Amino acid sequence: MADAGAASPAVAAVIEALLAQDRLALEETLRSATEPLMQIEQLVVPALETIGQRWELGELSLAQVYMSGRLCEQVVDLVLPPGDPARTDLPPMAIAVLEDYHMLGLRIVYSALRASGFALLNYGRCDLDTLVGRVQADRLAILLVSVLMLPSALRVKDLRARLSAVGCATRVVVGGAPFRFDAQLWREVGADAMGASGADAVAIVRRLAAEGRSTP
Numbered sequence: 001m002a003d004a005g006a007a008s009p010a011v012a013a014v015i016e017a018l019l020a021q022d023r024l025a026l027e028e029t030l031r032s033a034t035e036p037l038m039q040i041e042q043l044v045v046p047a048l049e050t051i052g053q054r055w056e057l058g059e060l061s062l063a064q065v066y067m068s069g070r071l072c073e074q075v076v077d078l079v080l081p082p083g084d085p086a087r088t089d090l091p092p093m094a095i096a097v098l099e100d101y102h103m104l105g106l107r108i109v110y111s112a113l114r115a116s117g118f119a120l121l122n123y124g125r126c127d128l129d130t131l132v133g134r135v136q137a138d139r140l141a142i143l144l145v146s147v148l149m150l151p152s153a154l155r156v157k158d159l160r161a162r163l164s165a166v167g168c169a170t171r172v173v174v175g176g177a178p179f180r181f182d183a184q185l186w187r188e189v190g191a192d193a194m195g196a197s198g199a200d201a202v203a204i205v206r207r208l209a210a211e212g213r214s215t216p
Contacts, residue, residue: 112198
């Protein structure tokens, strides 16, 4: 997880804009970038991670964390709007946030996949029971799970167990700060793959989709 005391000047400026709810400053930062997705991953995601850490330390309120996340979602929607790709020969897939309150990682990965030609459902925030039910109903081949906090990351183990218990062979791909902090955590919770960025997610989904097409 990012260290608030070690944040770069650019990340610190994003943190300041988020806590001040300065939408114009945040929009200007992202719109001026030649590669907005990279800018989001290098500045906004670490800023949100730092804000989450400061909440865990009791330095910020939950309302500040929530409002920072909401502002990020709104600005990312403007900078990285979902595309309208052709939808051919793709396995059914979806992305969700599992029992967490931070939606930015989901938005980044969703936008990156849509821009790369993949069609996927956006489940948004789900509790465990709801997510298992939706995976079953939609017969997903691939489920991407985004989290920011460690307790949510650990719930992936319960998700994996529940899916196996009901006979779902869905491939589970995880991402978020806890999995970047502990390189082996994704294996420990039973995920099939872990991505550290939107670009990683695209590469992983391409591989899993190709494996699915080659399976008799």
